Amino acid sequence: MSREPAQRELKQERAARTRMEILEAAIQLFARRGFLATTMADLSRAIRMTPGALYWHFPTKEDLLLAAIEELHQRCLREFQPLGDLRQRAAMEQLQSISERAHRFLREHREYGIFFAMLAAEATDSNDQVAEAIREKLDLYAKTLEGIIRHGQKTGDFRQDVDACHTAHSLLGGFLGVLVHQNLFRASMDFDLPVASLSRLMTAGIGSTSAAG
Secondary structure (H helix, E strand, C coil), X not given: CCHHHHHHHHHHHHHHHHHHHHHHHHHHXXXXXXXXXXXXHHHHHHCCCCXXXXXXXXXXXXXXXXXXXXXXXXXXHHHHHHHCCHHHCCHHHHHHHHHHHHHHHHHHXXXXXXXXXXXXXXXXXXXXXXXXXXXXXXXXXHHHHHHHHHHHHHHCCECCCCCHHHHHHHHHHHHHHHHHHHHHCCCCCCCHHHHHHHHHHHHHHHECHHHHC
């Protein structure tokens, strides 16, 4: 490999690494402070980069936020990929598998769930493009849950008197909400307990009484 292509490749690798460092800092800061309160100056200080260099990678805070949303979405997809084809399992087992995986994932990366929750609350009335990006990702997750619920209703594992779409969104919102709530009480409340309690309520509430019997 000649010197010029090698240098170009090295620059590209450095740029990609820097971009990822920026996104990681953005996810952490947006989760702690929210979108509106976090400035590009805050981000540049967090990663020890000049504002000009930061703007070179992301011309606006909105560009950075949209990239952070996409990066976090890809991390979520990679986390749940090992579950394989859940359709081969019973509906309740599918739901429990997703719940357990989400529990472990968010225990290690609590800020990911808070990031989505904070942005969902802020962007709705402040930034249509960011709100749509968050809505799109969360809707994908909700549709996965909705499909499991509909399958369970067909097999008789889940109650027939629940609306699959609304229930799926409620379950997803419940997980995000409990993360924010536990974060507020983190000095006196262990992370695992409220999340495990929510999972138990979720499975008990949706399960068919006839199936349980």
